[in-house]
Amino acid sequence: MTDQQALRRRQDLPWARGRGFAWLAPLLLLAGITAVDLNTTERFRIISWIVLVPGIAAALCGVWATAAFSVLCLPDYVAADSVWPQEYQAGLSDFVLVALAGVLAVLACTVRLNGERRILRMRDIAETTRRTVLRPLPQGWAGLDHAAVYLAADTEARVGGDFYDVQPGPHGTRVLVGDVQGKGLGAVETAAALLGTFREAGYHEADLATVADRLETRMLRHRGHTVALGRDDGDRFATALLLGFLPGRPEVVELVNFGHEPPLAVGPAGVRALPPGGGLPLGMGELSEGSGPPPTRTIPLAPEETLLITTDGVTEARNGAGEFYDLTAEVRRAATTDPARLVAQVRDGVLRHSRGHLSDDTTIFAVRRTPSPHWGPSDGSPRRRDARHARSTH
Template sequence: MLTRFDRAAWVIPTSALVVIVLVGELGPSIRIVNWLLMVPLLASGVCSPGVTLLFGVIVVVLNRYIDVTHPEVFIRTEDFLLEVTASLLAVLIAVLRSQAHSYVRHLQSSAEATREVVLRPIPPDWGGVETAAHYRAADVEARVGGDFYDVLATPFGARVLLGDVQGKGLPAVSTAGAVTGAFREAGYYEHDLDVVARRMENGLRRHNLLRQAFGDRTERFATAVVLAFPDADPHMVEVVNFGHDGPYVIGPRGVWQLPQQEGAPVGMAELVGGTPAVRRLPLGPQETVLLVTDGVTEARNKAGEFFPLRSWLERLADRRPEGVAPADLLGLLLDALREHTHGDVTDDIALLAVRQRSTADLPAGGSHVA
């Protein structure tokens, strides 16, 4: 927490100094000399070493000023030496805290870079679909977790992925990287979504074998949903569900749910004899698909109640019968989540909303291709 203070941090020790001096003036019988030790110590917790040294000098000078202007206040030599020692100690603490602050910032930057490998930024209009995405790690300081998503612009149309890795920490991030890496490669080059699903399964299987070679016997897996919006049939959506909650669709037809949890998670296909089947369903031009991880559906309020995602979407559909744009949908949903949980998020949250653009809006030649 102390690493978050910025340029206004000097206000805290300044306020303490003013209060102590005022108390001393209003009550001359109160001995404020030793109370002044609080000022540089407070500064050491929130300010830079230079500012802390400045407050130490102010306290020492103020000590001498009180000794001269208030002869009735007997300031012993040991009191003066104590203030000098405390000020020097405060500067040392500020130096150590500043070094720790720089180290934490470095770690956060590294975590941010790691996160962007898995959760790279997605343009709001990419591959022929409108897109809005949001991610928040439960560990806000670490800024990284096991949820993942991506949107690909391919020669066959946009392809979308969202999922959640079993486990936490860097192993979960590594697993998410293996799944998204396989998806990005196969999703771009393979026309058949079933082949993409098998490539994702094989990619995670090889990742687990590599980790086992280093002594990690944990079989990592991930629930995930893959969507494809084929250019050849713009009124259809293809779905492969690896044991994940089915995405919701909101639009003029109300709220309905795509197939959910039909297959085993990525990394566990051998247990059920293969990857999930590809499903094809009709999708209207004003219908927005919402994909979320369980950090949304399992978000609890103070009474322990889960966030009622479907009923919330149905109320929104009643207010917006013409449909909701992805960015608007995510903005409203995040506000509702904050209100439901009072900002107390205990699990990673990933949200992705996509909507097909009308064929009239597409450039000649179909989708944008990276």
């Protein structure tokens, strides 16, 4: 089942065993009103309440089902009303009311379904945008085991300013995780611009510092373009972490920190926070005293350790008492270094702590080297594998 089919299935509630039974509610209401009217005295005539049946059908069923109930109500009304003597009959005026209610119910159902189709189309567009910005990542790609979860602060949204990607290349595998300041389409455009530059520079550039410099330049160019268009997001910036996993050096990882929370290294020996980078966010490099991007740090990393990276939606999550979410404590309770289980534990912990009310978009990303990296074809050459991948995707 595709994502779109699953979404449409959720829209057509209620469901059981793959078949809808939304028609059951108006049918039971019709039968109940008729039975009560026939089994009560003339002082309690409720057959006119049958006007509720088409309205309930319009809210739950499709157009044809609503039309069927609207038509069914007419002979049911006539039959139930004719049972009583003339002086106790509801009469023609209520019959007209039932008929008019049926027509209005069909029109209301048509409007409802058209609105739902528009929402589905909008969600399809948002889903396509999300898959373009946050492309699906193959498991075990370029010798890395990774897992990621993205949670939108707006429950109706499917894409925001958080971004992440993994880019293998001849100089190792690079990872980028970040968070664009602000919300809306402007933040999505900025994330897409940064990811596009990362995918090219992360593959071609031998030095991680050069990749970082290219990202800073791209951020400034993107801001200049938006200002030229007359938009007011010329001061937009992005925090980010840029990682480099070097071929032949499994004991270390390179890291450039653009004002982001340092990652946690989770291993059998416990949880440790990597040292903060001290760099400024992307787009604010011109404010630093020195020139160029933040320094590239080489951090020791045990083969069994997993790096956990989160955006500020995790660290800023609060409960009803205003207490912040304790990420380190949650990770210690998880007692696992598996990226998928670790990400799932943190996701559930954040949602439980905030009761599902996130103040900001949230990304949880975990990555580690696989025990036996597979770099490509039988000769083990990452260059040949990535060159073939580049030809197939560009």
